[in-house]
Amino acid sequence: MRITLFLLGLLIFQSQAKPLSYYFSADIEFDQSITKPSEVLGYEVGEWHVRHDQLVNYLTLLAKQSPRMRISTIGHSHERRPLLLLAVTTANNQDKLEQIRQAHLSSLSTKTDRSTSPNIIWMGYSVHGNEPSGSNAALLLAYYLAAAQGDEINQLLENNVILLDPALNPDGLARFAHWANSNRGKTLSADPAHREHVEAWPSSRTNHYWFDLNRDWLLLQHPESKARVAQFHRWKPTVLTDFHEMGTNSSYFFQPGIPSRTHPITPTQNQTLTHQLAEYHAKALDKEKQLYFTQESFDDFYVGKGSTYPDINGAVGILFEQASSRGHVQESINGDLHFHRTIKNQLLTSLSTFQGVLEHKDTLQAYQQGFYLDALKLADKEDIKGYVVAKGNDSSRFESFIKLLQRHQIYAYDITKAIKVAGRTYQPGDIFVPLAQPQYRLVKAVFSTQTSFEDNTFYDVSGWTLPHAFDLNFAPIKSRWGLKTAEAQRKIKSNGRSGVLQEGAYAYAFSWDDYFAPKLLNQLLSAGIEARVALQSFSARTNQSEQTFSPGTVVIPAGVQSNASWQAILSETLASYAIEVFAIRSGLTAQGIDLGSRLMVPLKQPKVLLVGGEGTSQYEVGEMWYHLDRHLGIAPTIIEQRRLARANLARYTHIVMVDGNYRGLNKHAKAAILSWVKKGGVIWGHKRGAQWLVDQQLLNVETISKKEMRAQFDTQDMPFSAREELAAKQRIAGAIFNARADLSHPLAFGLDDEILPVFKNSTWVMKQNGAPFTSVLKYTSSPLLSGYADQRNVKQIAASSVLIADEYGKGIAIAMTDNPVFRGYWYGTSKLINNALFFADALK
Template sequence: MYRFLLALLAAGLPALAMAQLLSPSEFLPHEHGEQFTPHHLVVAYARHVADNSPRVQLQEYGATPEGRPLILLTISSEENLARIQDIRTANLQRAGMLPGTPAPELNQPVVWLSFGVHGNEAGGTESSMSTLYELAREDRADIKEWLSSTVVLLDPSLNPDGYDRYTQWYRRVAPKANTPEPHTLEHQEPWPGGRVNHYLFDLNRDWAWQTQPESRQRLALYQQWLPHVHVDVHEQYPDNPYYFAPAAAPYHEHITDWQAEFQMKAGQNHASHFDKQGWLYFTREVFDLLYPSYGDTYPTFNGSIGMTHEQAGHGISGRGILMENGDTLTLQDRIDHHTVAALSTVEVAYNNREKLLSSFSAYFKKAAEGTVGQFQSFVISKDNPQGKIKSLLDLLDRNQIRYGTATQAREIKGYDYRAGGNGSYQVKEGDLVIPSAQPMSTLVQVLFEPEPALEDSLTYDITAWALPFAYGLKAVASDSKVPQAEGFTLAPLVSNTNGNSQPAYAYLYPWQSFSDARFLSAAMKAGLKPRLATGRFELEGQAYPAGSIAFTRADNRKLGEAFDTRILALAEKHQQPITPVYTGFSDAGFDLGSESMSFIDMPKTALLTGPSTNANSFGEAWHYFEQSLDYPVFLISAEDISSEVLSHYDVVVMPEGRYAFSESQQGALGEWMRRGGRVIAIGRAVGAFAGQQGFSLAAKRPEQEEAAAGQRLLPYAGQARRSITNYVPGAIFKTQLDTTHPLAFGLGSHYYSLKTSSSAFELLDRGWNAGYLSEEATPIGFAGAKAVENLKGSLVFGIENQGRGGVVYLVDNPLFRGFWEEGKLLFANALFFSQN
């Protein structure tokens, strides 16, 4: 009771804060390590330490979607905290992000410790409190010495919503006494689990893309510091020993020798502490440094030493779980191991402080010289749709990547992303240019490189991600520098009235980017009624491609004069270029009253959720509707599918998952589709229709070759490498398009699809194969040879009609992690145009 009263006082009555620093066990209403701590008490303890230690400052840098605070603690000596902003500024000067030369007395290495990016890896956030206490307490001379020349930044919970989802569930179901048997309820975390945030995104894959508010708010603060060392604290399954650096191959080719060397130094230092305790650990076997959006790689590509710590635990383990050796892994074990590894990181940074600072300066000096990688400039054609360019600029700004405007026309040689190979390109004055010579040079090279070099094919994640592919841009990676002026300005919004004072007959805009889809969503929600051009036409001297959107006065006559004011106000708000026209009579092609101008209904859409669905895929679709497209969606449990439920909706979205519809549910879906309902099946959900009666979709099977005796007798060693011939961890494939089909509108002549599975389906016998791989398809990034062979000639996306409705098959998840901008446009096509 005494500790609980103290906690309440510290959390709610700052004026009555404790006169002395309390340990977590003294502060919390439970013995630290015996129960999980709710997030609000983690925050309360952090505030208590900041209020009672001269070494600690706390700032609240944001909030989660569910309203929980995001906090960061700055920990150093009193002298350093008194000049902390000067130290921060000096470090940004050292990186070339601010002008000036850092004063020698401000040479302080900065260590950032990130805990709990996966909420159900709760031992991380629990250990943040003990780490904070050890750094703040006055009776440790070693730590006092470290902090005299080191700044530590500590984030106790990167994912508070996921952490509370897990810990609150656990506290509800766990019995009074821990039951370590793994089959008991407290070890059976329910769907969707606490690993993910509110929108069920894996925040550890979101560092570069910053699709989530937690990531954006954290990275804005991170970039104000650019720490020299960053540790991302995780947990893995219960029988795994502790993992710390050095990381496994493949290392990205732009990781410096010093970054690799410090990883070894850190690992050796951690090992010395673990050896004294007799704790098991391992290094260099998993967790590579290639994919740029992790909590270890992203800091690495921003000049830091990025490292991952992985302790046995995870959502499976609860307060304690039996291991294969018969021992019990306790929550206290997890806290102890994480705390020692975190403190060891601060120690090794302090011991190597001079080398850290000099190597950090050298890293950014080389970046400013533009000598990091092969390409000197990345040129984005100004002829790209403005919406696509704006989306790219938003991402560049979030990552502090500098860009400019080409000042002269010239021919360059390099890699043409649209063509998918090397060639010549004519730069135009006014093109967008991202130079290699800038502080974020390494990050630029990594995010734009056409195909990362792989020293090892056994990778932990996707192997290709180049932004021009993701954003569907005409772009070139140039071997030479392109002259440019700083900054780039988008073309202003132009309202083309042609000097005509009469009321517009209609308002039109071409369908070219996802921003066009967002505007369509906003317009329909505002009561405006659109039409879709299913072919090309010309009107009042301007050509409109297939996919163009028209709002005619005839369709919107009930709005009266509000028609014009409403659509023009929306266009201004969304910065959407629209063109008023004063006749429906075309110069070429069809008129605006033609049947080729299909009316677009506003589809009432259900999104399936629940244990049958993959939590990440459901979250990606949910976030897409609520945050990206801003379009109403209704969440329906897949287990509740019935004729009555389906009757309320026009479209049902099936995220990836393992669906087991009953016979009656399958019948209800079939009848609903025949009456006009549409299903959009994403990724592995497509397989739910393969081979089903009434559907022509068929899985594409690799040819089965009879194994020769020698193949049967292959050694056990090396089996992992042999298996990757059938593996697609994440590679980009150039997709052929039927450009006349509405699913392909706005995508250009080709679509680059991010494929994260080897699943392959035959082209549809009955339906429309709108996107498919050619027989010559080759991956950008790694894909196993057998998988590639089987994927050739396979379906990427298409529609199979069922009566008046049907199914849209999206074999590759276009919403994967929310960063494939061109995939968002493809999904909008499936949502709005599949009825046409």
């Protein structure tokens, strides 16, 4: 009896395994000397979720066995997993691969005949870790490319170099494989409520820092994206595929998306080609009787996504979305959805991509060639010639901006003579970014300040102007008359410090202007060095000359140091920073406060508790974690809401609450937090985190709820067909608003000027606070800078508060309506959270 039950269980278990004959047509012959996936994995593809290390092992083996393949490690993820890229073509082409690449790039700057040259196709899979059908399909696709025999595969490889990117998010893929496999039983459960199908917080969609890597193609904050975009420009493929998953009750989507939601910079022919390739996907899925749809739900507007970034870089980007089993099998409105079925659909459209690209090879190559060769002509027809960008007082922030432009192959040139544009004088050392360059369209996209759109419904953000994110003043320039620039492109300047720290000074001082000054300060404080912040300006005699120091200057007095080696530590630490440090001769200043003034406030190293867990936004917790860790060198303690009541809050100087639903905090946790603030703690909240501070009466401020904002719109007698249009008007889908700062306030120290662009994707509003000295940042009277927001929302937001800080007992509560560290690239507003961490005690 036991043997019978065991065999029955084994049959149930094995019934989910599908051999290669399930995935491939019987017409395809394979080289039997090439190892099959199951021979390395120990199971058939789709029976278990492949781990990233298994993927790496198998693809490495294939590259050794097949002369068609060359494998490269193009980088590593945050968790040091290798980022693989396989170049697949005929053995003959492999011998001249670099020559093929160089000839392809050359054809984009010189009109040459490409009809006999191989095309470049990029196949990318599973940028979201819990959308694993793509990476599992990549195993099968690699086997096909290595082992398939016959005229069809020979023609494909002779005419193409296929770049296979099997796992765009190795860390997320690894996390999800562990989750799905560890919750899988011998008898599979299709119940959507089963643990296998419901991930714990945070989900595996994201990378190590809980970022959505599909939004990072333009922003390039993470090693996965940096490596990938570098290789994209190294090869410049004509077609790039991007394989995803969506909700279980859906079917299969492939582009084109919604026609009216394509970025206007995208050439019309790009969409024509996308339509032509879609016919091949439809034919493949029709043959299998699989449901699918196009031209709805998804758009091609935000240029920082994996399927849209290629569109403004000369390629045709194609998004594929497969309904997800989120495990091994799950119930759906279309019947039980098996993991192996999701894999097969991704494989089918991978192969249909090959067929379509092969048959449209000449058209695709001609389109890409024209995209780049026409760039200068199109730029010449524009009303503007380019953009001037001011360096400001923060060299590190400026260099980071230039480095980002260079990663996208955008040319910038130093201005060599002062020029006045739109009422502002741009000086030598500022830069000019011309439109007349191969990346003409991308320049337009990253400097765009568009606020009016044909279709106001956005799948992602509607405004992403890069100089606004870096808080850099910029302006379009209509004529190059009077503009003098360097002939050579601007190069990145060294981050290292030059010069020797002068010993024997009364004190040392450095400006708070530099973006990495907080990281430097944190490193010094952690090494036991005592430091002060100047709340007012002063002038002091240094070894060079008399120097004026702004509020926010960090002063390190020699007389208060207790560590005998403090000067050596200071000198060694400073070597890693391009921050000028001044040696001050005397505590008596020529003007302003003296160095012993009570307005020289002692600083302490922040000890940050970051609230996370179920209910909080994993993206915003991750963005704050990333900022604290990578930009400040602070290791926050992340504690889930459910554990807060048991936490020893006395260990921490700061509590940070990002956007989220904080109903999970019980009365004991609330009481503990309020008591901790009263005793001297500093609490920061933004978006719904800020709302929680107001609800708990830590701050006395009037607000306008999201519900009240929605109520502005008259919905009486509105037809059902207008639902989506109404929702688009009621929300702010990521736009940039202008705000004005009180530069005398410690939370605004280090800003170049009082105008600060803020990224906004919430309609929650804090009204102006009448209490004195509490309002740090307010929206201007005409705040919309870039992106879409309905004028009814803009009117309510105008002149309202962005950032408020007030005392609560002996502590400080700080509320911000928006996320200051959005997606890791908002260098401007992130200075606000930096100041809250180091200078909030000065408000007491």
